[in-house]
Amino acid sequence: MITSEQKRAIESNAKFILVKAGAGTGKTEVLSRRILRLLEDDPQLSIKDMAVITFTNKATENLLSRLKLYLYHQWKSTSQKETKQRYRYELENLNACQISTIHKFCKSILDIAGPIHFHDFDYSPNFSVTEASMIQALEHTFETWLTQRLAEHMEVFHERFMPFHQLRKTILDTYKMIRSQGLAIDKVLKLTKESLMLETGNSRYIKQEIVALLELLYQNHQEFRLQSLDPDNLLEYCFKLLTRDPDIANSIKRSYKYIFVDEFQDTSLYQTGIIRKLCDNDPSSPKLFVVGDSKQSIYQFRGADLASYESVEKWIGNNGDILTLSTNFRSTGELVILVNTLFKKIKENYPEIQFKPEPLQSNHKPQEPISLTEAYHWILAKKGESQPKLVAQYIKSEIERGASPGEFAILFRKNYPMIEFADELAQLQIPFQLIGAGNFFNQREIIDTYKIINFLLQPNKNINIEEALETIYFNFSKNELGRFWADIKDSINNRTPAQILDSIYQLTKIRERLIVTSPQAAANLNKLKELTRNLNVKENIQLYEYQTWLQAMIGSHKEEQLSDIPTGENSDSVTLITIHKAKGLEYPTVILPRLEETLSKSVLQPAVVYNKATGLEFCYTPYYGDKTIRLPSPNYDVTVESYKQDLYSEELRVLYVALTRAEKKIVLVGNEHCPNNSICFQNWLRLI
Numbered sequence: 001m002i003t004s005e006q007k008r009a010i011e012s013n014a015k016f017i018l019v020k021a022g023a024g025t026g027k028t029e030v031l032s033r034r035i036l037r038l039l040e041d042d043p044q045l046s047i048k049d050m051a052v053i054t055f056t057n058k059a060t061e062n063l064l065s066r067l068k069l070y071l072y073h074q075w076k077s078t079s080q081k082e083t084k085q086r087y088r089y090e091l092e093n094l095n096a097c098q099i100s101t102i103h104k105f106c107k108s109i110l111d112i113a114g115p116i117h118f119h120d121f122d123y124s125p126n127f128s129v130t131e132a133s134m135i136q137a138l139e140h141t142f143e144t145w146l147t148q149r150l151a152e153h154m155e156v157f158h159e160r161f162m163p164f165h166q167l168r169k170t171i172l173d174t175y176k177m178i179r180s181q182g183l184a185i186d187k188v189l190k191l192t193k194e195s196l197m198l199e200t201g202n203s204r205y206i207k208q209e210i211v212a213l214l215e216l217l218y219q220n221h222q223e224f225r226l227q228s229l230d231p232d233n234l235l236e237y238c239f240k241l242l243t244r245d246p247d248i249a250n251s252i253k254r255s256y257k258y259i260f261v262d263e264f265q266d267t268s269l270y271q272t273g274i275i276r277k278l279c280d281n282d283p284s285s286p287k288l289f290v291v292g293d294s295k296q297s298i299y300q301f302r303g304a305d306l307a308s309y310e311s312v313e314k315w316i317g318n319n320g321d322i323l324t325l326s327t328n329f330r331s332t333g334e335l336v337i338l339v340n341t342l343f344k345k346i347k348e349n350y351p352e353i354q355f356k357p358e359p360l361q362s363n364h365k366p367q368e369p370i371s372l373t374e375a376y377h378w379i380l381a382k383k384g385e386s387q388p389k390l391v392a393q394y395i396k397s398e399i400e401r402g403a404s405p406g407e408f409a410i411l412f413r414k415n416y417p418m419i420e421f422a423d424e425l426a427q428l429q430i431p432f433q434l435i436g437a438g439n440f441f442n443q444r445e446i447i448d449t450y451k452i453i454n455f456l457l458q459p460n461k462n463i464n465i466e467e468a469l470e471t472i473y474f475n476f477s478k479n480e481l482g483r484f485w486a487d488i489k490d491s492i493n494n495r496t497p498a499q500i501l502d503s504i505y506q507l508t509k510i511r512e513r514l515i516v517t518s519p520q521a522a523a524n525l526n527k528l529k530e531l532t533r534n535l536n537v538k539e540n541i542q543l544y545e546y547q548t549w550l551q552a553m554i555g556s557h558k559e560e561q562l563s564d565i566p567t568g569e570n571s572d573s574v575t576l577i578t579i580h581k582a583k584g585l586e587y588p589t590v591i592l593p594r595l596e597e598t599l600s601k602s603v604l605q606p607a608v609v610y611n612k613a614t615g616l617e618f619c620y621t622p623y624y625g626d627k628t629i630r631l632p633s634p635n636y637d638v639t640v641e642s643y644k645q646d647l648y649s650e651e652l653r654v655l656y657v658a659l660t661r662a663e664k665k666i667v668l669v670g671n672e673h674c675p676n677n678s679i680c681f682q683n684w685l686r687l688i
């Protein structure tokens, strides 16, 4: 039964509408029903007249399946021939309609505009979207900068603190941070240059080097990205295109009657800019419907900007309708009480962390007398016990008691531990699906393959032999390595990197061995071969160039998804997914492992941070040697203090998203030995 609040959101005819409401209150539900209501009211309207922007591909799938279901229901329940035919068309149209992430939406606009040339960027629909150009630009930047320094006998001040590979990482992280926050890099550098004039000594020299390297990287990136873009470019270019070319902006405005945005709390500066360009007071512009929950904004690290969200809220407040929904339909009454109580207590115990708890009301009455014991369960690992094993055993025992695997989702803070949990499930023969696990290039099998390539290029170097022996390929067997070398050495020079990979796999029978112990690793090796083949199709590369590419990909910590592994026909499987990707989704039982983990020092205190008034600020400790020595620039400490508070606020929002994904039960997994004073999910959850 639709509530009166939901009905209002579905039926309002205001031109601009924002629905702001807590978790599980039906925002996505209302959004999909509104689409259907509009189609019902206007027989001339088609789903093709609408653009719906979702946050992830998974959310797109989710929305599409809801719409499919509704349209199918409409088609089935009507006997009127014309109406029936119309819904059939609409069902077919779903395959080609504009329901996608903001990145795909922007790409479609850029593609319509065709090849684009502006003074500061070029775009062609043929460009591929990858991060490779940034890595290439970084390599080139360091090569030219260092060569020039050496030629001019100039000291590199950073060398006093860190080796070059670390400097490369610091510069890349800083460059990405500036871009993901939608900041204009030239403005950031100008501000930094102005403020460093007032500084003296090491701090000034270091900042000068940071600025010089970033300036060069920016220039090189402009040149290198002619053939390939990275995802952030799509939003930036689209915004610039709509701002500079009114004809295109008008034609896009005319192509949609309605624009919908789900999960609007994670909007970025560019996304807000694009929406505002398309939906304005011009009578021909599309009507806008956005839904969001500021407590679920969890993408600050990638440029989500709550201030932008608030500015849109204010604008809609002045020009349209702001509506709220208060009833949670997702979770049991007990779970809703648990979430409300927890966040109230966290607020009382940690007043310094910004988080506005707004209690949810449940649609389901808890049983009297209220007992929360059914709603949550702790699993605490003793010293030496493994959390992946305990979780797999817990799921197995629940399945033995009648539960089905599909009821469980394990939600992770980070990608990397997923594999360990998946392997334990595989050991107990529990079916599972890994969703969007990233960090492909940092998996052991990929790094080990890189070591084998190194060995093939320089087989006489001791370090290469030792590293090759340590890999999963040879497990310290000198005989095996010797035999392998004898078999492969004659064919290295006349084969492509993809063919060489194939020989490595075949001679070592690595995939056959891995398929038993880690199907994921075996699938990843296949994916590596696929990527290598594609690389070779574009450019004819030699093995040593391939080694440089692989090294750059490993060093870049690029978000590349692990290979999908076939899960078979059985869709009744445990889901392993990150909390970030689970946003908008729901599962009967949510398992949250590794709750004792704290934020690492490098996250809490990044080497370089941005201050709105002074530009870039840094703090270094020597890479080798005494870690207590610090060299902060003058405004680093104040900047990082407020940055830290922002991080903890975001952590609380992440926890809120995680807990509110559950329909019936939350399983909390931590360590028995978790220091009371550490700031981590486990200590926050102890307040339940």
Ligand SMILES: Nc1ncnc2c1ncn2[C@@H]1O[C@H](COP(=O)(O)OP(=O)(O)OP(=O)(O)O)[C@@H](O)[C@H]1O
Pocket: 001, 002, 003, 006, 021, 022, 023, 024, 025, 026, 027, 028, 029, 030, 293, 296, 329, 330, 583, 584, 585, 586, 660
């Ligand atoms: N009026 C209703 N009656 C019954 N179930 C409903 C109603 N409204 C929503 N639901 C169900 O409640 C669940 C949560 O809805 P939905 O996913 O739309 O919430 P949301 O506000 O988008 O959540 P979140 O922000 O946490 O992702 C879904 O299973 C949905 O089908």
